[in-house]
Amino acid sequence: MMPLFSGLCRINEKNIRCYLFTCLIFFVAPPLKAQVKAKDENPDSLVYCKPGLANSPRPKFFELSRTSSYFHNARANNYLTESEERKRVVSNDRFEAKLKFPLWMHPGFNMFGGIGYSSETYSFAKSGSQRGDSGFLSNIDEQTLKGVSAKIYATKPFKSNKFLFAKVGIKFQGDFHETHSPVNSYLNYDAGLLYGWKSSEDFVMGAGIAASNNFGRFSIYPIFVYQRNFTNRISLEALLPASIKVRYTTFDSRNIIYGVSEVNxxxxxxxxxxxxxxxxxxxxxxxxxxxxxxxxxxxIHDWLWFTLEAGIRQNLRSRIRYPEADGQEVILDCNWDQSMVFKAGIFFVPPRKLLNRH
Incomplete structure (x- = not known):
């Protein structure tokens, strides 16, 4: 459940509505198993709810990854100078490192912390013009944009089939150029709260609300979770509006094949x-x-895995505005063509012996 809110962004354009509508279809399907009934009416005789599904993959506590998209066209409309710029994208590369660690572990309450670092660069096909005397796309060529984040996740299970999940996070994102601007000028933050119920070992649902502040622009939106095991090997995770994943795990539990659609x-x-x-x-x-x-x-080893992904990326929105809280005016629009996207990485999970002890 911990990755639920990560990467969420406020998307309200028309071209995402069909995506969300398709996601919601999964909510009308009935669960495979009947709801779990209390064994005893006395709450003291019940155990705390365990939010995860049976046969779920072990949680990732450290991850290194690189995501790249290649060879597509970009167009930028600068409304300040009433000009248009077209460039060929050679690559867009993003490196990420994430670490999660326990802060408090108890059957009735769990808390985890998380820190992360990312760097992103755009490379464009070279032309006769020089940086500094052209448009926005030419000027961000090979520029490094960075992000540093810190998050806290908390889960409060009840002595029933219900639980609460909460997350708060801060993130500093930008070029971190040497100017007189204070560090907190790069600050964004977000928070979310989810109420969930586990109908069986193979079916979990939940609903809640999340809020974020991105450089003075505040937004609030609903969130939903739908997790279901169709068999011991095939499962579905819908974490809306962030992602939908269908996963197949081999019999030895050492290979996982999945399809995913996600907003980032x-x-x-x-x-x-x-x-x-x-x-x-x-x-x-x-x-x-x-x-x-x-x-x-x-x-690769009991605690070490690698991951490979390949697919298609569709840009929904790319725009520039001033950072003031009341700055609603878009001063530049970018349009990126559809492109192939690839991801490679390694991650660490808790050893099986350690999980079996708990």
């Missing part, structure tokens, strides 16, 4: 005024994509 995004503050011609001060660049991918995970 980034928000960067750029303090270099020369990056966007015509801009008056710092700018905020917002991106949102939908990735549809096939993935494969393989156990």
């Amino acid at each position: 995004g980034s928000n960067y503050r750029i303090n270099q005024p020369e990056i966007l011609p015509g801009a008056n001060g710092a700018i905020v660049w917002q991106n949102a994509n939908v990735d549809v991918k096939l993935g494969y995970e393989r156990e």
Whole structure:
């Protein structure tokens, strides 16, 4: 349950509505098994709810990954200078490192912490123009945009089939250029609360609410979870509006094949005024994509796995505005063509012997 809120972004464009509508179809399907009934009316005789499904993969506590998309066209419309720029994207590369660790472990309450680092670069086909005297796309060529995050996850199970899950997080995102701007000018934050119920060992549902503040723009939206085991090897995880994943696990539990559709995004503050011609001060660049991918995970050792993914990326939104809280005006729109996307990484999980002890 811990990754539920990670990567959530506020998407309200028309081209995502069909995606969400398709996701909600899964909620009308009845569960495979009847609801779990209390063995005793006395609450003291019950055990605490365990939110996870039976036969779920072991949780990741450290992950290194690189995601790349290649060879597609980009177009930027600068409303400040009333100009248009077209470029060929050679690659868009994103490196991520994530660590999760326990803070408090108890049958009636669990708390975990998480920290993360990311860096992202765009490389464009070279032309005769030089950086600094062209448009936005030319000026972000080979620029490194970074992110540093910290999160806390908490789960409160009850002596029934119900539980609460909460998450709060902060993230610093931008070019971190040497200017007089304070570090907190790069700050974003988000929070969420989910109420869930476990009808059986193979069926979990939940609903809640999440909120975020991205450089002065506050948003609030509903969240849903639907997790279901069709068999001991095939399962579905719908974490809306973030992702839908269908997973197949081999009999030895050392190979996982899955298909996933997920929304991901980034928000960067750029303090270099020369990056966007015509801009008056710092700018905020917002991106949102939908990735549809096939993935494969393989156990290398009891605690070490690798992952490979390949699929298609569709951009939903890419725009620039000023960072002021009331800055609703879009000063640049980017359009990115559909592209192939690839991901490779390794991750660490708790050893089986350690989990069996608990």
